[in-house]
Amino acid sequence: AQSVTQLDSHVSVSEGTPVLLRCNYSSSYSPSLFWYVQHPNKGLQLLLKYTSAATLVKGINGFEAEFKKSETSFHLTKPSAHMSDAAEYFCVVGGGYSTLTFGKGTMLLVSP
C-alpha cells in the first residue's frame, strides 16, 4: 500500500524568493517518487524523479527535491521563484508494481 500527502493546498511566494512545497509519502516498498507540474489548461509534465539513486534530485527549471527516508519526505524546492512557476504541483509515489499514487496537488502562486 502507498499514499502521499501534500501538506499545503496553496503556497504563495514573491518573485525571487525561495519555494518550498512539502510532500510526505508512505510505501510498503522501496518507493519511486516524482514531482509533476501542471500549468493552467495543460497536461501534467514531469519535473523530476527519484528512483533509489542520489537522494538529491535535480529537475527542470531549477527545481530540486531531496529524498529523506527517515522523515518519509520528498520536498520540492527552488532557490528563486519566477512568475512562470505559477502552477499546480503534484507529488507522486510509485513502487511494488502498482500504479502511481498522486497527491491532491499544491497550487503555487507567485506575486511580482
Added chain:
Amino acid sequence: DAGVIQSPRHEVTEMGQEVTLRCKPISGHDYLFWYRQTMMRGLELLIYFNNNVPIDDSGMPEDRFSAKMPNASFSTLKIQPSEPRDSAVYFCASSPRQADNEQFFGPGTRLTVL
C-alpha cells in the same frame, strides 16, 4: 517524438449523447492510462492497459464508461449516455515500463456535458 496525442481537445455535448475520447500513446510504451480530473475529486485513475490488455478498471465510475485498446497505438474512452456530472478533463498517459514508473501525459480533453 510527438508525445501522447489526445483528441478532441474540447468536447461539448448534450446529456444523453455518446462521447468518444481518443488517445495515441508514445510509440514503444507498453502501458496506457486513462485519468479524470475535476476540482472536487482531483486526479482519478479510471483504467489502465498493459500491452493492449485492460489490467485494472476498478476506477471506472459506472457501466456508462467503457475503454478499449484495439492496438498498441490507439485507445478510446467512451461514455454512453453522457451526464452533466461527467464534465471533467480526461487525460491519457503512457509509460514505457512497469505501471509504477514515470508516465507521460497528453494535453487532455475537456468535456462539457450540458
